[in-house]
Amino acid sequence: MATASVSGSREKELWRRLGEVNDPELDEPITEMGFVEHVAVTDDGGVQVDFRLPTYWCSPTFAFLMLDGVRKALDQLSWSPAYRVKLHDHMFAEEVNRGIQAGKAFGEIFGELAGALDLAGLKETFAIKAFKRRQEAVLRGLRQHGLTDRDILAMDLPAYDVARFEPGEAAKQKPRYRAALLERFPDRQADDPVFVTWEGQGIPVGALGAHLAELRGVRVNMEFNGALCRGLKQTRYKELDVVDGELTLVDFIMNRVPARAAPTA
Template sequence: MTANSPRTDSRRADVWRALDTVIDPELDEPVTDLDFVASLAVSDDGDVAVHLRLPTSFCAPNFAYLMASDAKTALSELDWTRSVSVALDDHHDSAIINAGLATDAGYRGTFGHEAEDDLEELRTIFRRKAHVAAMERSLTALMAAHPWRSPQEMATVVLGDLPPGRTTDELLDRRSAIGLSTRPDAPVMVDHLGAGYVGLDVQLALRRARSTRISIEGNAHFCRGLLRTRYDDPDRTTISA
């Protein structure tokens, strides 16, 4: 087997980093972490070909298209790509989605009259849910580290009170995605408009946020199980030169 050139190896690393930014909107995890990347190939001339796969053939077409389209956009933004091909495998709408991606037809151009929902509106809904889950995760971790602090006190916590680490970084990313402040003095416990909570609403909001977080994490766990069932070795991605 011929070894890849250093440039090709570097470009493959670029491709993985770009795909790391592509998020499953419902599961709030990168397609790379979910093992949705079935294969990728990079040529010395700057051609990139990526195949994506999903846990079932009947995953929602709008989610499937959104992830595939986001992957193509992320890869096209690399400054060295000459051509980018993204294809979705083993989905009941693969032919339609792949044809639309190949011609950059957009969601409505791909599905025509069936595209009733606005993808950006859908993306916004799930970004808000992702923020709620990240907020709850951060505050729950803070209460676990400081058990003397009551749930009611979480309404006064600001971003600067959170410890550095992945949980805080993810919260900052989710806040930025929906236009919330990431300043250290910004309160953590806010809704998608930046409004805080007071009184009995604090504990109620925390309970609702916990339900949202558990739902997202449960769906992700379920989808991983489906992927393992559907494919013989879902933890191995084929990488070509």
């Protein structure tokens, strides 16, 4: 019984850590996106994670960033297990799997292919989008609670922390925006305004409507891409479920699916 209890608590911790890893473009946890297909904690405490993306040709940059995030999450597990992380059904699966297992950086894995990519710049672009999306959700939530624009924009961190929302997007994004704010501005004082631009500028009361309109554009784009990813993954693996064996999207492209498995009209 004690062994089962330990295994159960370790699996809960494992899922919690994996839930802290985001799709970098969508700012959604990889667990909610369905990219983590299978996890296991073995009898000796080892960890296995199987990972799949919506398409065979998903950006290798995104694949690396997510799996590097998984690697860092596993390194934080309380029992320091040996682990194996495996990306399936991707055009660079072998390269990424070998590189992640060896602890290599992106440039070491992809060599010349990575030469022209500004990975730091890409990460900053994703961080900006996440910051804006999270901020917009909280701002809308506060407006819906009846706070005036002046009250919202005067809010400091102590006031922000005691604000409460009903379950929903604002409640979900409230701690995530706080984390993004303090990561972006680690030296902020408790009485500094909570709602500022990515550049750290204050938002004039009369400009909040226009500011929200800009943030809405970011959110709509991210939500569309997220819905597209979920739809592609659902369609891809719903089709794979009707055939025996470990087929990949390449099998469909190359017409290697048995006739008996072809979808009916």
